[in-house]
Amino acid sequence: MEQSIRRFQEMLDASGLDGAWIAAPEELSSTNLRYLSGFTGSSAHLLVTRTASYLITDFRYWDQASSECPQCEIIRSKKSVSEIVAGLVIDHRLRYLGFETEKVPVAMWKNWSAEVPVVWKPLDKMVEKLRLIKYPAEIEAIRAAARIAGESLMEVLGSVVGRKELDVALDLELAMRRRGAESLGFSTIIGSGERGALPHAHPTDRVIQAGELVTVDFGAQVNGYKSDETLTFATGPVSEELKTIWNIVAKAQAAGIAAVKPGATSRDVDTAVRTIIGDAGYGERFGHGTGHGVGLDIHENPFASQNPQQEQVLEVGMTITVEPGIYIPGLGGARLEDTLVITENGAERLTIVPKSFQIIS
Numbered sequence: 001m002e003q004s005i006r007r008f009q010e011m012l013d014a015s016g017l018d019g020a021w022i023a024a025p026e027e028l029s030s031t032n033l034r035y036l037s038g039f040t041g042s043s044a045h046l047l048v049t050r051t052a053s054y055l056i057t058d059f060r061y062w063d064q065a066s067s068e069c070p071q072c073e074i075i076r077s078k079k080s081v082s083e084i085v086a087g088l089v090i091d092h093r094l095r096y097l098g099f100e101t102e103k104v105p106v107a108m109w110k111n112w113s114a115e116v117p118v119v120w121k122p123l124d125k126m127v128e129k130l131r132l133i134k135y136p137a138e139i140e141a142i143r144a145a146a147r148i149a150g151e152s153l154m155e156v157l158g159s160v161v162g163r164k165e166l167d168v169a170l171d172l173e174l175a176m177r178r179r180g181a182e183s184l185g186f187s188t189i190i191g192s193g194e195r196g197a198l199p200h201a202h203p204t205d206r207v208i209q210a211g212e213l214v215t216v217d218f219g220a221q222v223n224g225y226k227s228d229e230t231l232t233f234a235t236g237p238v239s240e241e242l243k244t245i246w247n248i249v250a251k252a253q254a255a256g257i258a259a260v261k262p263g264a265t266s267r268d269v270d271t272a273v274r275t276i277i278g279d280a281g282y283g284e285r286f287g288h289g290t291g292h293g294v295g296l297d298i299h300e301n302p303f304a305s306q307n308p309q310q311e312q313v314l315e316v317g318m319t320i321t322v323e324p325g326i327y328i329p330g331l332g333g334a335r336l337e338d339t340l341v342i343t344e345n346g347a348e349r350l351t352i353v354p355k356s357f358q359i360i361s
């Protein structure tokens with residue numbers, strides 16, 4: 001995003017930092033670096049001062065970086081990265097340099113702190129704060145990914161009974177790629193029958209039977225942005241208990257979606273969902289948070305849970321999923337998930353598959 005580096009520089013200024021080092025070498029992929037610079041390669045470092053930004057990468061990416069990162073000066077050098085940054089720090093007289101304390105490995109940090117003559121300061125998730133509110137282009141990429149994913153699911157839903165979970169996953173993934181997804185948003189989750197009790201069931205060679213619930217959690221990626229959606233559907237009439245569970249989840253999800261609006265907090269959304277599931281007697285069978293933001297990462301801020309440290313006031317332009325589930329070992333489970341963007345009036349669903357009780361035979 002073109003504006004993001006400028007806004008980051010304003011934040012540096014306001015927090016008394018002279019600059020920031022964002023490390024994303026091969027072993028440390030960083031969506032923060034991509035967000036600030038636009039760089040999509042697999043290995044780079046970014047040094048941002050209040051007035052300039054430098055992207056340091058290797059020979060493989062020099063030309064790519066020049067076209068992807070018009071706001072950065074691309075350093076084409078074979079010196080070590082810490083040596084290059086040490087030189088820039090001296091040239092710019094940088095004294096206080098922020099870095100991502102929660103990400104940089106200890107071994108790397110030891111080298112850098114010995115070689116680069118600055119006072120190191122934690123960045124305190126400054127880039128994550130910037131990323132909370134999406135630009136319209138980011139929302140459009142998530143919307144495009146969600147449309148591709150939803151249309152693909154609807155295409156493959158008709159032919160699941162008698163087939164392996166793995167084969168259904170493959171059909172869905174191919175359909176997403178054919179519709180223009182650059183990759184999957186994340187590894188597809190399919191849990192059929194009693195495997196539906198596993199919140200993150202990896203598809204297996206289990207053959208999907210008639211008359212059970214099947215949970216599919218899936219997403220596509222467009223321009224780096226991901227979508228996230230879950231549907232639980234029936235492959236024919238199911239037991240009363242499974243139907244009951246599904247209905248409670250649907251009611252909880254509707255209450256959660258209704259709670260998503262500017263000024264509410266992410267914890268309010270969790271409370272709305274959790275109250276319904278708890279009142280129905282299934283509180284112990286809903287052990288995960290209610291939702292999360294979606295963007296360059298599949299799980300990013302804000303997080304909807306009862307954890308006060310994660311509580312975030314919702315603002316226009318944030319994304320959030322609402323994904324209650326009930327999981328009963330030995331029986332099965334149900335989860336419904338939509339990705340929403342917060343608007344002036346409440347929220348808009350970016351995911352497109354209807355969350356009504358569907359019997360697909």
Ligand code: ZN
Nearest residue numbers: 217228229337
């Ligand atoms: Zn999901």
Ligand code: ZN
Nearest residue numbers: 228321323337
């Ligand atoms: Zn999710």
